[in-house]
Amino acid sequence: MNVEFINPFLLATAAVFENMLSVEVRRQTPYVRKALEPQYAITGVIGLTGKATGTVAFSLPEEAALAITQRLLGERPAAINAQVTDAIGEVTNMIAGAAKARLAELELSLGLPTVVIGRDACIAFPSRAVPIAIPFDSDLGPLVVEVGIVG
Amino acid sequence: MNVEFINPFLLATAAVFENMLSVEVRRQTPYVRKALEPQYAITGVIGLTGKATGTVAFSLPEEAALAITQRLLGERPAAINAQVTDAIGEVTNMIAGAAKARLAELELSLGLPTVVIGRDACIAFPSRAVPIAIPFDSDLGPLVVEVGIVG
Numbered sequence: 222m223n224v225e226f227i228n229p230f231l232l233a234t235a236a237v238f239e240n241m242l243s244v245e246v247r248r249q250t251p252y253v254r255k256a257l258e259p260q261y262a263i264t265g266v267i268g269l270t271g272k273a274t275g276t277v278a279f280s281l282p283e284e285a286a287l288a289i290t291q292r293l294l295g296e297r298p299a300a301i302n303a304q305v306t307d308a309i310g311e312v313t314n315m316i317a318g319a320a321k322a323r324l325a326e327l328e329l330s331l332g333l334p335t336v337v338i339g340r341d342a343c344i345a346f347p348s349r350a351v352p353i354a355i356p357f358d359s360d361l362g363p364l365v366v367e368v369g370i371v372g
Numbered sequence: 373m374n375v376e377f378i379n380p381f382l383l384a385t386a387a388v389f390e391n392m393l394s395v396e397v398r399r400q401t402p403y404v405r406k407a408l409e410p411q412y413a414i415t416g417v418i419g420l421t422g423k424a425t426g427t428v429a430f431s432l433p434e435e436a437a438l439a440i441t442q443r444l445l446g447e448r449p450a451a452i453n454a455q456v457t458d459a460i461g462e463v464t465n466m467i468a469g470a471a472k473a474r475l476a477e478l479e480l481s482l483g484l485p486t487v488v489i490g491r492d493a494c495i496a497f498p499s500r501a502v503p504i505a506i507p508f509d510s511d512l513g514p515l516v517v518e519v520g521i522v523g
Binding site: 256257266267268269270271274275276278301302303306307310330331332333334335336337338339340341342343344345346347348350369370371 | 419420422425429453454481485486487488490492493497498501520
């Protein structure tokens with residue numbers, strides 16, 4: 222378990238939510254994510270490359286994804302659509318970007334975010350990565366940032 | 373539509389299937405993927421960074437994922453488990469790696485593959501990426517490689 226990655230992603234997530242979305246998040250206890258543990262219905266996924274290689278998954282329920290889209294665009298979409306997936310992809314990108322700044326020694330570059338929609342979907346990391354889940358509670362509901370990085 | 377990416381990924385997929393898995397694939401007609409178009413039940417996702425930024429998604433039905441795992445490990449898992457997601461992640465990595473070699477001028481690095489499991493899951497690319505879907509038929513069933521790359 223790469224505990225040194227917990228704090229940069231924890232602080233990055235809090236900073237993005239507080240500064241970009243004006244939403245206060247309350248950290249819960251990070252844990253090692255189990256293989257095939259399902260996420261929430263909407264999950265942004267972004268790859269990291271550099272002196273380490275990794276993936277960040279930012280997962281949240283549909284209702285929270287709609288609320289975040291409303292905060293970013295000023296209008297609430299009626300259902301999950303491309304505006305919502307673009308908004309969640311962008312928040313995933315902002316979280317990974319803020320963490321990257323705190324991990325300057327790894328010289329990370331960010332890939333293109335994709336967003337997985339699916340109530341029963343599960344996103345598996347490679348066994349060798351052992352991702353850490355960093356859960357939060359917020360006024361928009363629960364959310365979790367999962368980070369798997371290999372040297 | 374970045375048609376210049378079709379051939380490297382088409383040839384990379386055929387090479388990985390034929391040389392690594394001894395499975396012949398038959399190319400179908402590539403098309404521009406619609407927003408929120410669902411994939412097959414198992415999808416490997418990997419990020420690309422370099423002079424361009426992108427994501428590759430390699431999607432296939434459960435049965436084909438089990439058959440590929442059997443070819444790689446010599447044993448057929450009874451159900452989708454971490455062996456299967458590791459195998460599909462590794463094939464996704466091989467396809468992206470073979471395409472990267474054909475796109476040397478972009479100096480691409482590959483992220484860590486993740487694998488999405490979910491019969492109704494949909495993986496959305498950013499609107500600005502307009503992914504191309506490259507479908508194949510094979511003796512293991514249908515499969516599709518989706519590529520979204522931005523300058």
